[in-house]
Amino acid sequence: MAAISKRRAFLRAGLQAGVAASAGKVLPASATETNNPKWMNGPGQPFAAYGQPAPQESHVIRRVGLNYRGIDDNGAAWCPLEQLQGSITPNGLHFVRNHVGTPAIQPEQHRLYIHGEVQRPLQFSVSNLLRYPQVSRQLFIECGGNSSAGWSEYPVQRTAGLTHGLVSASEWTGVPVRLLLEEAGVQASAQWVVATGNDSGAFDMSIPLEKIMDDCIIALYQNGERLRPENGYPMRLLVPGWKGVLSVKWLGGLQLSSQPAMSRNETAHYTEILPNGLSRQFTTTMAVKSLITSPSHGMTLAGPGVKEITGLAWSGHGKIARVEVSTDGGQSWADAELCEPPRPMALTRFRTSWKWDGEDHILQSRATDERGHVQPTRQALVAERGDKGFYHYNAIVSWEVNSFGLVSHVYV
């Protein structure tokens, strides 16, 4: 059976853990040995105005999957979750889901129109918006179709990032939509806001007015700098905790309406048939979820000994309250440590240590949010939602470590 030690116990046993980790790896250094590699023999590179990753890290990239062969602007670029650490996604690696590519917007020509059932239709340039009060929040965005491979009959063998990498988190800064709607004057009849993006698909989605007024923002900055083009430059809607497709990129219009638009992406797509024959439509909140990113599919454990198990947890309902880890396929659980105080609707990094005995084990994580939602087993999720699912997959993920240290994806 697996022994999950709590971090504190691990740290108390630091020496022992180190020895375990060092077996055949950390070499004793002679007392006089020093480090004098060739790159210390002359001056280094000069300063760069805008920095880039080390060339040796060029394998840490988003992996692109196209929805239709030969059509290179409809698909997704998956965030390599298993290669990253912490709870912030670097801007260059934030996942992208595009339907018709990234438009080359000239920001000074871009306008946001607020129209429909308002007292005073208004238009805003980027520079107008930059003069409004802003808020900054660390928030995840997760595509409603993230982890859709989980609905497959057999467990798909792909990396964590290529299976679950349509989620990322940034510190977003922007203007509360409420301020702009109050200026325009919302008519009493309005119940929905139809947000339109300025890509060539004129992508549009309907969001309940109540949510918009509660906490939605028009994001202008991502991790301190202006949005990246593929993430909505010069402005995007940010709908905290709800499915990512609602956070409309390249935002050009907010139409107040008594009805939703019934657009393509809220009728033909982003809906799904339930076991009772009815369809789920206008789904909103991304459910509580977690994922072990290391060890995960494609990795190999070098040999028995103390290992760190780490991953990410999040919930569209608020803060993560607890993450438990199992190394025996869900028979027993132990709390993982949460890194820094969790923030609502942000990614939370969890960690625990595990002494691998070299035998077969199934690793799982299970998140609970502050409202008491618990991440379901795959069996429970399929029982509720049927086998025609595509969206909102949030079941517990199982990684099997075999006696060779190979990690693969399994259903239990």
Next chain:
Amino acid sequence: MAAISKRRAFLRAGLQAGVAASAGKVLPASATETNNPKWMNGPGQPFAAYGQPAPQESHVIRRVGLNYRGIDDNGAAWCPLEQLQGSITPNGLHFVRNHVGTPAIQPEQHRLYIHGEVQRPLQFSVSNLLRYPQVSRQLFIECGGNSSAGWSEYPVQRTAGLTHGLVSASEWTGVPVRLLLEEAGVQASAQWVVATGNDSGAFDMSIPLEKIMDDCIIALYQNGERLRPENGYPMRLLVPGWKGVLSVKWLGGLQLSSQPAMSRNETAHYTEILPNGLSRQFTTTMAVKSLITSPSHGMTLAGPGVKEITGLAWSGHGKIARVEVSTDGGQSWADAELCEPPRPMALTRFRTSWKWDGEDHILQSRATDERGHVQPTRQALVAERGDKGFYHYNAIVSWEVNSFGLVSHVYV
């Protein structure tokens, strides 16, 4: 006199504020007007494996200042604070202070040696370290010489970034140094750790063992991805809250010693003469500090009305507890709003709104940390430290807004 409204009051007056902000700027849109720019006429750009900023944002860069004309590897690249938002610095814009350039390290050949007064000298490769337990923390790094222009007799007229931009903040992930030292076995005689970087200067600095064991980490990741070369790839020491020069980049050695190294950068540099003729040496904690980043030098207010005042606050002693803003040169103060719960030794974004009457005003911010340290006036700082200072300048910064809306740097 200036009227500082609290954010809540501003939000209550949202409509009025909007009208104020819209004067001559936000145009009414006709009810049927829609947005159909040329970039909506065809498919957009395909996916990129690693994203880059929009070409139109190419002016948002670090500005390089060399310490000696013609020597392009000794100097600093300043973070453009006034162009950024939130409290995370994007990796491409993190400030850099290099003494002999950025070494082109081959990570697989790099070693960290732990030696000196230890039971077992050890060496670690990058892949060794990646197998240890890690921690993730949002932390600022500030160069001890940041804001040194504040010591000038007359107020230097430069942007916020070019004056105070040797501070940045990231979510750093790495291995607690304590784990490695426990494995090596620290001898009772050891009181200092001499950290050496593998640039061609073999940059070395001495840190008290107590601090190292308390909270220092060997950082491997910055905002989720591996360190950037100019920020220490493949590993750097991270000394939370203390002067940045101690967070030795390209870390190659940790030598345990009963004495500090008395190296060049803790004797000839990073020391300063006090009014009583003695020198400050081995300075450590970056004091409580804040700065209004907008409005700031070089900006022009478009006309009277409601403005957002925003900036950054930080303290090496812990969390920011309070930031006050004055618009009358320090005669009266009002609390600003702090964005999200402050974290210890991280940057905290603050905001407040201000109704500018079109007259001359002097804007200031004053931070207080959780231990009760209050950011001093320039007068008080100079009285304490004399006029030979260069390092650890943390006085209140004053920006004067004149009746034309021009913002300049003043002393009061």
